[in-house]
Amino acid sequence: MVGFDTTILPGREGSITPEVNLTKAHGGTFSKCVTVSSNAKNKPEMHLCVKMTLKVPLAAMPDYIQLRRNASGKFETEVTLSTDKPDLAVREASFKSTAQPNNQNQAAWMASLPDHLTFTLTKPDKPTADGSWDYKLKIWEEPMELKENKFGEFTISTNHPDMPELKVNGIIDASPAPKK
Amino acid sequence: MKKTLKSLFLMAMLLVIPAACKTGPLISVDSEEVNLGTIKQGTKTAAKYVFKVKNTGDSVLVIRDVRPG
Numbered sequence: 001m002v003g004f005d006t007t008i009l010p011g012r013e014g015s016i017t018p019e020v021n022l023t024k025a026h027g028g029t030f031s032k033c034v035t036v037s038s039n040a041k042n043k044p045e046m047h048l049c050v051k052m053t054l055k056v057p058l059a060a061m062p063d064y065i066q067l068r069r070n071a072s073g074k075f076e077t078e079v080t081l082s083t084d085k086p087d088l089a090v091r092e093a094s095f096k097s098t099a100q101p102n103n104q105n106q107a108a109w110m111a112s113l114p115d116h117l118t119f120t121l122t123k124p125d126k127p128t129a130d131g132s133w134d135y136k137l138k139i140w141e142e143p144m145e146l147k148e149n150k151f152g153e154f155t156i157s158t159n160h161p162d163m164p165e166l167k168v169n170g171i172i173d174a175s176p177a178p179k180k
Numbered sequence: 181m182k183k184t185l186k187s188l189f190l191m192a193m194l195l196v197i198p199a200a201c202k203t204g205p206l207i208s209v210d211s212e213e214v215n216l217g218t219i220k221q222g223t224k225t226a227a228k229y230v231f232k233v234k235n236t237g238d239s240v241l242v243i244r245d246v247r248p249g
Contacts, residue, residue, distance in 0.1 A: 020226060
């Protein structure tokens with residue numbers, strides 16, 4: 001998103017205000033640039049860049065959660081939660097489908113979706129070399145009928161003051177359980 | 181004939197001289213890249229920066245489009 005003045009009189013100043021969305025950005029150092037097209041004789045195209053280092057208080061690895069059937073038919077996955085908080089607690093884990101129901105069956109299925117997924121959180125013995133704590137979050141759901149993959153968003157509610165809700169895109173995979 | 185040529189030349193100069201003095205619109209900015217430093221995610225949803233752009237030329241600067249990239 002970017003706001004800008006469309007006309008600037010000779011000798012006057014205007015502003016160009018790029019805005020970088022940080023809610024889905026990954027941690028690390030990055031630049032976001034905009035190209036300014038104008039009737040300027042010296043620079044008809046000018047690049048303006050904003051550089052920043054984003055420190056993520058809490059991140060999920062992988063950043064795409066796949067809940068898959070295990071041998072006993074339960075849907076499960078394990079996610080690493082990397083955080084600067086040594087006493088992390090997870091309050092709730094839930095899944096919300098992003099699909100629009102296009103028939104009654106789908107609507108019924110979505111209504112039957114469990115609001116809350118079951119989980120366990122395991123604390124690491126010690127922090128990593130860079131001082132972050134890598135927790136293991138195991139999420140699972142009891143066996144249910146599922147004919148097609150469901151895409152959506154997982155929400156992990158935590159006690160982290162800077163990230164009370166971590167949202168991660170993902171899928172509930174309809175593939176059959178692996179043979180024992 | 182000579183007079184006509186002279187007046188034509190004068191008229192041409194009248195047109196050329198102001199055009200030569202004109203710079204047209206010129207764009208200038210203090211810095212094309214800024215560093216916002218370290219931002220802790222979760223403390224804000226968006227990072228905003230106001231670039232002050234000056235028209236150092238002598239006619240109106242029209243910004244047609246600002247697009248990502």
